[in-house]
Amino acid sequence: MEAMGSDVQQLNLRMTDLEEEREVMQAQITNLTSVIDSHLLQYAATQQHIDDLDNRSRRNNLGIRGMLGSQGENLSLLLTEVFNLILGTPKRHTNQA
Numbered sequence: 001m002e003a004m005g006s007d008v009q010q011l012n013l014r015m016t017d018l019e020e021e022r023e024v025m026q027a028q029i030t031n032l033t034s035v036i037d038s039h040l041l042q043y044a045a046t047q048q049h050i051d052d053l054d055n056r057s058r059r060n061n062l063g064i065r066g067m068l069g070s071q072g073e074n075l076s077l078l079l080t081e082v083f084n085l086i087l088g089t090p091k092r093h094t095n096q097a
Helices: 002-059 075-087
Strands: none
Touching: none
16 A cells, blocks of 8 residues: 555656646747747738838839830830830930940
8 A cells, every 4th residue: 555655656746747847848839939920920021021122123114015126226215216106295316326
């Protein structure tokens, strides 16, 4: 009977140790969850900033489809002529080579 009481006491000690370890691990999990949540927020903010920068860079560019050009052409002069024609503005004579 005494041996059984000793075994029960050892089991109680092991159980107490396991509960303490579980509490430590639970605190670590809570801390890591908080860190992950913080990183997710930072990631989302960074992704939004990247998207904003990408959109801003695209706004400064104008895409023109269906216009064929050759290598020898002055693209700036050609586009100026096309836009002047579309907008109905008079031609400007520029001295570009």
